Amino acid sequence: MRYLLVAALAALPLAGFGQTAPSKPAKVPKGSYPAAQGFDAAGSDARATQLADKVMLAMGGYQAWQQTRLLGWDFLDGSYQLWDKQTGDFRWQKDSTVAVYNLQSKQGKAFRNGRDISATPDGEKLLSRMYPIWVNNSWWLLMPFKLKDSGVTLTYKGAGKFMDGQPAEVLNMTFKNVGVTPDNKYEVLINPKTNLLEEWAYFPKATDAQPTFRRRWTGYQKYNGILLSADRTDGKDGRGLGHISAFSTVPAGVMQNPKPIEKL
Secondary structure, three states, X not given: OHHHHHOOOOOOOOHHHHOOOEOOOOOOOOOOOOOEOOOOOOOOOHHHHHHHHHHHHHOOOHHHHHHOOEEEEEOOOOOEXXXXXXXXXXXXXXXXXXXXXXXXXXXXXXEEOOEEOOOOHHHHHHHHOHHHHHHHHHHHXXXXXXXXXXXXXXXXXXXXXXXXXXXXXXXXXXXXXXXXXXXXXXXXXXXXXXXXXXXXXXEOOOOOOOXXXXXXXXXXEEEOOEEEEEEOOOOOOOOEOXXXXXXXXXXOOOOOOOOOOOOO
C-alpha cells in the first residue's frame, strides 16, 4: 500500500483551495473554463486544453465545481476525510484518531478517543503529515477537475488504448515548481465517447519510460451536480474510494468535532 499513499503526491495547488482562480477575468471561449493562475498555457497545446474543457463539462461543468464546497470520501488506507474548499479546513479520521487542520494556516489539532494529543510525538507527527495527506488523497478523488491548475503543463500525446483495449485519447500532465513531488508525470486517458477521464498512469519522473501503476477511473456517480468516480482498480485488486459525498454547505459542528463522526 505504500506507493498508493505516496506515489500520487502530485502538484495540487492551493489556488483558492480548490476554487480554481482564473488567470484572467477576461471572457473565455464558449465551452471552455478559465485556467488557474499559473497554468502553463505557453507549454500546453490547444488540443490538450480543449480536451480538458470537455472533461470539465462532462463532470458537471465549471460552475457546479465552483459551487461545490464540502467533499467527503474514504481513502484506500481506511481513512475518512472532509475538505471545505472555501475555508481550507481539512478533517481526517481513522479508527479513534482525528485530525482537524487548516491548509492555509498550516495549524491544527490531533485527537485520540476525543483526547487532545497535539503536543505528543504521535500528534505532532500526524499534524506534520496533514498537508501531504490532503494533497495525495484529494488528488485521487479530484484529478479530473485539476487539469488546468497552477503549475500544470498539459500536452496531447495522441490516440491510445485503455487497459481493456478500447480506444482513448491520451494527455501528458507534468508540473512546474508546485506541489509535493513536481517531478511526477501522469498519462490521462479520456474516453472519446463520454469525454470522461477513465484511466490514469503514474510516472514518478517525467522521463520514466514505464509507469509505476495504471489504474481505472470509473464508477462515476453524480453528487450535488458534479460527477465523481469511485473505481481505482488495476483490473484485478478491486480497490476504490468509498463514502463519497459533495455539498454546497457545511453541516454545523462537523469540521472541528474531536471524535470520529458518522460518514456523510
